[in-house]
Amino acid sequence: MVNHEVLRKLPSIDTLLRTDLLTKLIGEHGKTVVIGAARAELDKIRRQILQTGAMSNQGLVLHVDDISQNIANQIRVRLRPTLQPIxxxxxxxxxTNLGRALLSRRAKIAMHEAASAYSNLEYDLEAGRRGSRYIHAESLLCQLTGAESAVVVNNNAAALVLCLSTLAKGHEVLISRSQLVEIGGGFRIPEIMHQSGAKLVEVGSTNRTYLHDYETHLNPSISTLILRVHHSNFKIIGFTHEPGIAELAALGKKHGIIVMDDLGSGTLLDTTPFGLAHEPTIQESIHAGVDIVTASGDKLLGGPQAGLIMGQKAIIAKLRKHPLIRAFRVDKITLAALQATLLAYLENKAITEVPVxxxxxxxxxxxxxxxxxxxxxxxxxxxxxxxxxxxxxxxxxxxxxxxxxxxxxxxxxxxxxxxxxxxxxxxxxxxxxxxxxxxxxxxxxxxxxxxxxxxxxxxxxxxxx
CATH class of the missing domain: 3.90.1150.110 (Aspartate Aminotransferase, domain 1)
Structure with missing residues (x-):
């Protein structure tokens, strides 16, 4: 049986709000926040009384000052951001779980400037009319990779979906069985391809795929794209074979088929001088004759989360006209950080400036x-x-x-x-x-x-x- 005298001993909200501690917190955080926390604390105490059938105040916090301190603690927890530096x-x-690449000082300054003032995000200063947000990274990406054109979306998965939806919807996409990977978070290449409307055609085997496997399955009337997905997050070793990206590019040109290279981690620097295995660079794929290359911005590039798409000008133009481009577009903060990161590469300062x-x-x-x-x-x-x-x-x-x-x-x-x-x-x-x-x-x-x-x-x- 509950002793109602115990419940009646609880202070009112008004009594609590008049304490020095909560009066101060109202000035700092506003009355709504403090009242909400006070009600939650009183409700918690009432539940404790009802659940235990308390006949006395033994073990209960009933003093006004003690309750006020608990409310203050609760407010601190409520107002603490869940996203914390670690x-x-x-x-x-x-x-990946800790935020991937740290940004350079130059990138952080650029982000702060973009967030603190109006900018020419989509305004052509010379012409005095609306411009394109994509110019802020395109020129730098082209200079660094040798691509004819480029566009940036919000991550590499979005880049893949955009390319497949634009270039291969309703048509066949050829890909080696060894590259039907899961890219993280449970997202798998076959599922992404299905969502884009492209038709998956598996070629070769898990461990060995040859150029003739692609050629055998090519049907110029319904095959529009050959996709190479780089093994950026796993290795297949032993009795293995895959054609090189230059071979696939040549095969695509022979049959008039687009060749796309999804590099995933995407680096602009050679990794071998640091005692690491060679990681294919973006510029290597472009120079090999690939029509379109996709990569992440926040992995080995060391920039913000972004999906980088580089390649032939005509293909990039098609991507920019697809309705998904708006759903996948990047904001000014991302573009500012990406541009600053790319400038470090252009000036040969990546190793000294980019934290990765x-x-x-x-x-x-x-x-x-x-x-x-x-x-x-x-x-x-x-x-x-x-x-x-x-x-x-x-x-x-x-x-x-x-x-x-x-x-x-x-x-x-x-x-x-x-x-x-x-x-x-x-x-x-x-x-x-x-x-x-x-x-x-x-x-x-x-x-x-x-x-x-x-x-x-x-x-x-x-x-x-």
């Missing part, structure tokens, strides 16, 4: 020095940690199986799971890995200016007070 200590450079390439190019001695510094700081609080040999990865569906030698801090603890959870719940959150029952922190993906925050998070776990 410290990535995993060693995965392009971490800064991390890939980071030398082992610099990484070792930072790891040693972290170790020294940990030893001062009695935490046992060692600097060990480890491997970073590029990530983001790029260069599967490729690793970069690194030095990591291995922290010994009785409960690595609890330790990493506490790191995640820190402000800012720190994301680490567990290996050989140790918590692993890789300096390669931790920005230098984040060192103090990372070490503060570690100290807080060992010495919370």
């Amino acid at each position: 410290i990535n200590a995993t060693g995965v450079i392009i971490h 390439w800064q991390m890939i190019a980071l030398d082992i001695e610099t990484i070792n020095l930072r790891a040693r510094y972290w170790q020294k700081q940990c030893s001062q609080i009695g935490l046992h940690a060692e600097v060990v040999d480890a491997y970073s990865t590029v990530g983001g569906g790029s260069l599967p199986g490729q690793q970069l030698p690194t030095k990591a801090l291995a922290i010994e603890t009785n409960s690595p799971d609890t330790f990493t959870k506490n790191l995640r719940l820190n402000t800012p959150p720190v994301i680490a890995c567990i290996e050989n029952n140790c918590v692993m922190l890789d300096p390669r993906t931790v920005l230098a200016e984040q060192d103090d925050d990372l070490l503060r998070a570690v100290r807080k776990i060992e010495h919370p007070y």
Whole structure:
């Protein structure tokens, strides 16, 4: 049985709003926010009373000041953005779950300027009339890749859908069985092709596909496109074969068929000087004679999320006229960041400016020095940690199986799971890995200016007070 005297002891909303703490919060956040939190807190207490059948106030928070503090805590939680900056200590450079590529300082400045003032997004300053938003990246993409024309959409999946819908709806698209991939989030090439209205024609086998497999299935009256999907997020090894992109381009020209290359991760720089396997570049595909190339903007390019489409001028013109182009179009913030990123490549400054390439190019001695510094700081609080040999990865569906030698801090603890959870719940959150029952922190993906925050998070776990 519920003692109604307990319920009557609850303060009213008006009483709570008159407390110094909530009066201050009303001034900071507005009355609506505070009243909403106050009602939620009182409702919670009432439910506790009703559920337990409380005959007394034992174990219940009934004092006005205590309830006000709980309301203040609730307001802080409610107003805290769910999207938070974090410290990535995993060693995965392009971490899909952690936002993929970090943007350069130049790109961030460009985004801020585009967001802070009106711009000529779709206005031709010289002619004094409406212009096209796509010019802001087209010229740079053409200069960097050798393409005749280019257009940008909001991601590479959208680029693929737009191209297939425009160029192959109701017609056959030839693709090797080994390339019927899932590109992430459960989206698969056959399903994307179905949605676009194109008819999938599988050629070859899972591990071996030859040029004659394409030629055998070509029907010039209904086949309009050959699609090559680069294995950017997996590898097939052993008894394998696939024709090169130049061979496919030549086959397409022979039969008057469009050849499209979906590179996925899409890089403008050669990856081999950094000890990595060769990743096909966008310009290589263009120079090989491919008609249309698609790639992501926020993977190895190191820019914002975007789908880059480059190729023949006549084909790009068709894409720009398709109704989906508006649904897939990018905003001014994205275009500003992309343009700034591409300018770094044009000026041969990508390795020194673009964070993805800064991390890939980071030398082992610099990484070792930072790891040693972290170790020294940990030893001062009695935490046992060692600097060990480890491997970073590029990530983001790029260069599967490729690793970069690194030095990591291995922290010994009785409960690595609890330790990493506490790191995640820190402000800012720190994301680490567990290996050989140790918590692993890789300096390669931790920005230098984040060192103090990372070490503060570690100290807080060992010495919370």
